[in-house]
Amino acid sequence: MTGTPPTSERIMMLANGYWATGILGTAASHAVFTHLDAGTDTADGLAARAGISERGAQTLLDGLVSLGLVEVRDGRYRNSPDAAAYLVEGRPECLGDFAKLKMAHMGALADLPEVVRAGRPLTDAVVEVADNPHWERLVTAIAAQSVPVAAIAADVLGLADAGEISILDVGGGSGVYSATWLRLNPAARATQLDWRPINAIAARLLAEQGLADRFTCLDGDFHTTDFGSGYDVAVYSHIAHQEGQEDNVDIFGRLRDALRPGGTLVLNDYVVDDDRSGPPFPLIFGSEMLLKSKHGGTWRRADYRGWLTKAGFTDVTFQPTASPATLVFAR
Numbered sequence: 001m002t003g004t005p006p007t008s009e010r011i012m013m014l015a016n017g018y019w020a021t022g023i024l025g026t027a028a029s030h031a032v033f034t035h036l037d038a039g040t041d042t043a044d045g046l047a048a049r050a051g052i053s054e055r056g057a058q059t060l061l062d063g064l065v066s067l068g069l070v071e072v073r074d075g076r077y078r079n080s081p082d083a084a085a086y087l088v089e090g091r092p093e094c095l096g097d098f099a100k101l102k103m104a105h106m107g108a109l110a111d112l113p114e115v116v117r118a119g120r121p122l123t124d125a126v127v128e129v130a131d132n133p134h135w136e137r138l139v140t141a142i143a144a145q146s147v148p149v150a151a152i153a154a155d156v157l158g159l160a161d162a163g164e165i166s167i168l169d170v171g172g173g174s175g176v177y178s179a180t181w182l183r184l185n186p187a188a189r190a191t192q193l194d195w196r197p198i199n200a201i202a203a204r205l206l207a208e209q210g211l212a213d214r215f216t217c218l219d220g221d222f223h224t225t226d227f228g229s230g231y232d233v234a235v236y237s238h239i240a241h242q243e244g245q246e247d248n249v250d251i252f253g254r255l256r257d258a259l260r261p262g263g264t265l266v267l268n269d270y271v272v273d274d275d276r277s278g279p280p281f282p283l284i285f286g287s288e289m290l291l292k293s294k295h296g297g298t299w300r301r302a303d304y305r306g307w308l309t310k311a312g313f314t315d316v317t318f319q320p321t322a323s324p325a326t327l328v329f330a331r
């Protein structure tokens, strides 16, 4: 006989997949990765530092070892390289708040069988509701994901040395692209279009970094609000997945018109291979959009290329990032 016989291990882990969300979210809530980073390396020590029970600390550490986020050797614990890079508090890339937020979303999955039957959310969709408070909780939690991506895009486009450029960020959320790029280029200016309460969050965060005088907000629905014109760079990050084909093509066309000739559109999203065989994160993220939007999904490279061409862009390139998202540059 050849090959390994099937076992139930992986299916048991998947059926209990919510354990992973719960253990990661709980570890983030108790700053476990931050304590390990600071030198705590035993369950007793963690219990004392985090103010949790010793039984709870040991159970959390066991779960984190199982998930590959913590390593154990001779009874001493330390963060895995991924946890050290992306889960220690105080770093702009820290995904701890995102992990906590996802733990609060777990209950929504109970609706998935009905949502799959209906092909759309059961109640009011999240993304189609104006000024939805959902975004206020989400945008600061997801900003960490875009920190490395904004840095890569700046590098590719040479934004630090580009002089007096003008940037438009549609659905800019926490303002992470504007903040990153304005810090890199002291002559650049940025405009963000988003719902008013979200723009207020971004304006506060940019003011805290001394960037308020070069940051302008346009409040409103990006389907209907005028983008303005003459921008050198436009950004559309983690938005295309909440929109359907028709709206994406329309928005890409309006972004093309808002850019000066030769300007660049920077898209960032979870992009699926053309044969829908991967990558794993974008494939599975489609369920999130089925639960939360009427027309969203995770779109293929061919979809982006086709829609951007239809909108008037002639040069489209894809660039992987150190995250599940792919950058798309269109000129």
Ligand SMILES: C[S@@+](CC[C@H](N)C(=O)[O-])C[C@H]1O[C@@H](n2cnc3c(N)ncnc32)[C@H](O)[C@@H]1O
Binding pocket: 127, 135, 139, 142, 143, 146, 170, 171, 172, 173, 174, 176, 193, 194, 195, 198, 220, 221, 222, 223, 236, 237, 238, 239
């Ligand atoms: C998933 S977040 C992305 C934030 C940011 N671009 C990033 O990559 O971190 C989506 C953003 O789009 C905004 N948004 C969603 N629908 C919108 C609409 N119809 N008009 C204006 N803003 C909208 C939300 O308020 C939120 O800030």
